[in-house]
Amino acid sequence: MDRREYIVAAGVGLAGAVAGCSGQSEAGTNSDGTTDEPAESSTSAAESTPTAEPTESGYAVSMEPVGEVTFESVPEVWVANNGSWADMGIALGLDAPEGVWLPSRYHTQYYDGIPGVSVDGNSIQELWGDSGVGKEQFYEIDADIHVMDPNFLQRRGSWEQSDIDEIESQVAPFFGNSIFSTGYEWHDYTHYTLYEAFEKLSQAFQRTDRFEAFQSLHEEFQTSLDDIVPEANSDRPEVAIMWAGSDEPTSFSPYLIEDGTSFKQWRDLGVRDAFAETDVRDFHSDRGKVDFETLLDIDPEYLLLRGQETKTRAEFEDTVVSFLESDETGSELTAVQNGNVFRGGPLYQGPITNLVVTERAASQVYDVDRELFDRQRVADIVAGDL
Structure with a gap:
């Protein structure tokens, strides 16, 4: 088994039978076709998983809606749905994700005041294209983990469940939740808080020590x-x-x-x-x-x-x-x-x-x-x- 192999626990559906959000039109004219928000000007109680569960052949982390995912080794190459997850990865000391849905909405200038922390947004591949989000990009990037909600790909990216299954089996698992908004009718499962989601990601990348340090800093900030x-x-x-x-x-x-x-x-x-x-x-x-x-x-x-x-x-x-x-x-x-x-x-x-x-x-x-x-x-x- 190589480093991209994984197991999705039996009995837990990846996407589930959720209500659709089809035929949505955007507020205003959107330069990228159909995304979650209008175009940008050019100028809950979550399940308790304190630590990743060890297994005989790796470790398992659970997150709705994907269920329990078992990693054979710590992921290295990764992609993210958006700037929320991308920023969590940077906070964990990871390299920038290889791709995000829309790099233009991952505002890396926020790092300018943090010494030694920077991300070249131009180096991140845009997953959204003229024809939506193509599966071929997932094969090309060949990531170890796709940090995005598979339901978002289906409801906003027009993927079918068979597309999700294909990328899961041929490339790597999906591991994410659409945490930024509670406005989507199809999102009828847990909405994690920022730090609940951050903890999940830290477990997936086995960097819970950084999460705990940020959690303490955040408490002081609050x-x-x-x-x-x-x-x-x-x-x-x-x-x-x-x-x-x-x-x-x-x-x-x-x-x-x-x-x-x-x-x-x-x-x-x-x-x-x-x-x-x-x-x-x-x-x-x-x-x-x-x-x-x-x-x-x-x-x-x-x-x-x-x-x-x-x-x-x-x-x-x-x-x-x-x-x-x-x-x-x-x-x-x-x-x-x-x-x-x-x-x-x-x-x-x-x-x-x-x-x-x-x-x-x-x-x-x-x-x-x-x-x-x-x-x-x-x-x-x-x-x-x-």
Whole structure:
């Protein structure tokens, strides 16, 4: 048996019979055809598995929806669904994944402030293409593990169960869960928290010591946030999180703050969701949009715009913010008048990214002007200096 051989425990289905999410249209025009979110501007209680279970011929790690996977040896070559899992791998001291669904949404610039940690995003193969996600790429990369939810490939990538089975048997197992969002109807199994998923991946790569170090650092970080967030809910900022995929947006795809890892920084900072008590529905439900008139009726204190992470703050101000300030209707919004329009953060975040974007979010809505975590400590953990 070579290093890519594995066993999926009997009685546990890889994908399961889950409800489909077919025929979905995207909010806005998407440059890559059909992905999980609109196109980006160019400028729960989880099962308890404290440690990987040893077996006679390797070790087993369990994760929904793939069940229990037995690895004959520690994986080396890997691919990831998105930046959440890619960032977890970097935190574990791994080389960058050979491929991700959309490298443009794995924002490696977040590592710029971490000494000795960097990833060349241009070296990562894009799994999504003009005709979707092709099986031939999986054969070409010849990974030891595919860190992605097989259900996502079927519901968003148009794969059949037979395609999943083929890659499993001919290349390597799938091992992942779509943790970033709870908005997909077909995801009727466990939604792991960021650190629950991170622990699973650390077990698969046999690097639980780094996970434990990050977990301790994260707990300290959460304590620092407790001193920032006002106790009274009424004293916390009201925010509207939306996708704005152009430099001159006049309509927006609304997000309601949910339990997925995509919103972790905003939940941890205790912000109030401006859409929560309105008729506005999350775009996942009906791919709806809101315009300036709707926003004026709600008039949130802060506008947090996604789809803008490739821009620096200055570039964002020179394009999107400048446009809103000059628009006859947009300029009437309180957030625009008060200078409270910011980039809303990435769709995908792992343990390092979360520290960076949460610190940035604290500076946006609470005017925090200091570092909230030790960047050298992050670098040391990545390097294995525990």
